Amino acid sequence: MEKTAQEIFTLLKSTVINQVGRIVFSLGDTTVTMKTTDTVGNSLQSWLQQWFLDNDIYESEPTNTQEFPDFYLSESNPKDNMLEVKAFNYNASPAFDIANYESYVSSVAEKPYRLNADYLIFGYTMADGDITIKKLWLKKIWEIAGRGKRYPLNTQVKRNVIYNIRPSSSFKNGLPSVFSSKEDFLKAVYETQKMYRGENNANDWLEKLKTNFRNYYHTTLEI
Amino acid sequence: MEKTAQEIFTLLKSTVINQVGRIVFSLGDTTVTMKTTDTVGNSLQSWLQQWFLDNDIYESEPTNTQEFPDFYLSESNPKDNMLEVKAFNYNASPAFDIANYESYVSSVAEKPYRLNADYLIFGYTMADGDITIKKLWLKKIWEIAGRGKRYPLNTQVKRNVIYNIRPSSSFKNGLPSVFSSKEDFLKAVYETQKMYRGENNANDWLEKLKTNFRNYYHTTLEI
Numbered sequence: 169m170e171k172t173a174q175e176i177f178t179l180l181k182s183t184v185i186n187q188v189g190r191i192v193f194s195l196g197d198t199t200v201t202m203k204t205t206d207t208v209g210n211s212l213q214s215w216l217q218q219w220f221l222d223n224d225i226y227e228s229e230p231t232n233t234q235e236f237p238d239f240y241l242s243e244s245n246p247k248d249n250m251l252e253v254k255a256f257n258y259n260a261s262p263a264f265d266i267a268n269y270e271s272y273v274s275s276v277a278e279k280p281y282r283l284n285a286d287y288l289i290f291g292y293t294m295a296d297g298d299i300t301i302k303k304l305w306l307k308k309i310w311e312i313a314g315r316g317k318r319y320p321l322n323t324q325v326k327r328n329v330i331y332n333i334r335p336s337s338s339f340k341n342g343l344p345s346v347f348s349s350k351e352d353f354l355k356a357v358y359e360t361q362k363m364y365r366g367e368n369n370a371n372d373w374l375e376k377l378k379t380n381f382r383n384y385y386h387t388t389l390e391i
Numbered sequence: 392m393e394k395t396a397q398e399i400f401t402l403l404k405s406t407v408i409n410q411v412g413r414i415v416f417s418l419g420d421t422t423v424t425m426k427t428t429d430t431v432g433n434s435l436q437s438w439l440q441q442w443f444l445d446n447d448i449y450e451s452e453p454t455n456t457q458e459f460p461d462f463y464l465s466e467s468n469p470k471d472n473m474l475e476v477k478a479f480n481y482n483a484s485p486a487f488d489i490a491n492y493e494s495y496v497s498s499v500a501e502k503p504y505r506l507n508a509d510y511l512i513f514g515y516t517m518a519d520g521d522i523t524i525k526k527l528w529l530k531k532i533w534e535i536a537g538r539g540k541r542y543p544l545n546t547q548v549k550r551n552v553i554y555n556i557r558p559s560s561s562f563k564n565g566l567p568s569v570f571s572s573k574e575d576f577l578k579a580v581y582e583t584q585k586m587y588r589g590e591n592n593a594n595d596w597l598e599k600l601k602t603n604f605r606n607y608y609h610t611t612l613e614i
Contacts, residue, residue: 187419193434195412195522200434200441204456207430211416211423218423233427299418329552 170226170242173251173286177306179223180288189215189299201297208299209255209264212290213238216253227251236267236275237285250285258291258302262340265332266313269323272333273357277377280384283350287312291340310353311345312336320359330364351391358391393449393465396474396509400529402446403511412438412522424520431522432478432487435513436461439476450474459490459498460508473508481514481525485563488555489536492546495556496580500600503607506573510535514563526563533576534568535559543582553587574614581614 171179191202191211217239220227227239228246242249256262266272266287276282289312291303305312314322314336324332336346347353354377361370374391381389394402414425414434440462443450450462451469465472479485489495489510499505512535514526528535537545537559547555559569570576577600584593597614604612 184419189416189418191414191416191430191434193412193414193438195435195438195524196407196410198438198442198445200438202434202437204433204437206433207414210427210429211414211425212418214425214427215416215418215421215423219421222421301418327552329550 169224170249172249173241173288173306176225176241176251177286177288177304180219181304184301185304187301189301190297191299203294203297205257205294208292208294209253212255212292213253216288236271236282247279247281248284250282252285252287253290254287255290255292258293258340261337262289262291262312262335264289264335265324266309266335267333269330269333273361273373276354276357277373278380280377280381280389283309283354285309289339305339307339307345308350310347310350312339313353313356314338314346315356319363320356323360330360351389354389355391392447393472395472396464396511396529399448399464399474400509400511400527403442404527407524408527410524412524413520414522426517426520428480428517431515431517432476435478435515436476439511459494459505470502470504471507473505475508475510476513477510478513478515481516481563484560485512485514485535485558487512487558488547489532489558490556492553492556496584496596499577499580500596501603503600503604503612506532506577508532512562528562530562530568531573533570533573535562536576536579537561537569538579542586543579546583553583574612577612578614 191207193200193202217227226243227241228243229239230237236252237250238253239251240246240249241251254264256264287307287309289305289307290301293300293302312335313333316322318325319330322334322336323330324334338345347356358370358374361373378389414430416423416425440450449466450464451466452462453460459475460473461476462474463469463472464474477487479487510530510532512528512530513524516523516525535558536556539545541548542553545557545559546553547557561568570579581593581597584596601612
């Protein structure tokens with residue numbers, strides 16, 4: 169059956185919080201429990217897919233599984249029911265990649281409904297191979313994004329190249345989100361583009377975003 | 392006990408070729424077998440560490456496990472007994488990252504013994520969760536590196552930034568390696584640096600490499 173992201177979130181919270189898991193790899197006579205965190209995120213995404221199957225919850229995925237989103241939760245209205253899965257070590261600050269910067273910026277202008285995707289975030293701890301789910305969140309992108317030192321949007325920057333959009337710690341710490349609305353978040357994307365790619369490029373992007381937003385939602389995006 | 396990379400390679404070949412493994416993640420009432428290849432490389436590295444333990448083979452690791460190398464195989468002479476572990480889908484061309492370009496280039500000049508590290512490469516297939524080890528190789532970096540279209544060294548380039556050193560397919564295809572010696576490989580690194588960072592920068596790098604090589608090996612590096 170189809171369930172909304174909110175229904176899934178409620179169901180998951182009641183079943184996985186404080187559950188303990190393990191990633192085990194057996195090959196030949198040697199079996200190892202993974203003790204590093206580098207495979208937890210991908211494993212949780214596969215786990216969630218199996219959990220959907222076990223619980224008879226509808227999901228589908230893009231043909232290219234590297235693409236956004238991780239899951240569609242509705243067959244009749246996939247674009248307005250998109251779920252992204254993220255995970256981070258609960259003993260540290262959230263440092264997952266919300267999205268690749270370039271691909272997010274270009275795709276949100278093409279497909280403004282991407283703004284409404286839900287982010288299901290797992291906060292886990294890892295101790296000697298035991299993975300414990302400590303907390304779950306369900307958030308929109310503007311509720312987890314943040315402001316950066318170098319650019320208005322918090323991003324991962326290396327050798328002057330922006331790689332990824334990175335989260336603020338506010339959601340983990342139970343503080344109000346940095347951005348108050350999708351418009352507020354998009355303003356920071358626009359200002360970042362302006363600094364990074366120049367004003368003309370940023371204005372072209374904003375124009376395209378506004379046009380596609382109007383076509384999709386039949387309301388005007390006020391930025 | 393301590394074993395050389397060659398001894399380990401021989402032992403592994405006789406035990407893991409055609410062995411089938413699975414990566415399984417259990418959490419709560421849901422258990423999933425991983426069917427994507429994105430966690431295989433990290434899992435094989437953890438598996439090898441456990442295999443060393445099970446077979447009473449000495450290994451140690453850098454304090455920062457993100458750093459080079461994956462394993463030291465000798466306690467008394469760690470620098471000349473370094474092992475890197477790589478893995479790729481045997482049904483495709485090898486596309487693993489040999490190393491981050493910037494960090495390799497700067498560290499090889501500082502620590503020329505890095506040139507002699509052994510690369511243990513797993514060629515696996517993945518079919519519905521079953522991971523089968525099809526082939527193993529033990530190679531030096533100049534035996535797996537290749538020439539690129541854009542630069543003399545085959546690298547991953549995005550938006551004009553060189554990210555990683557990528558392998559040639561020659562080792563998989565049983566062909567002679569692209570570079571005939573470490574000197575031949577270093578020449579390609581030098582020529583790549585020259586195009587990418589300019590001649591002065593490349594010459595400074597080569598000077599440092601030659602000096603440190605002489606200090607370590609007491610012979611002259613002829614490039």
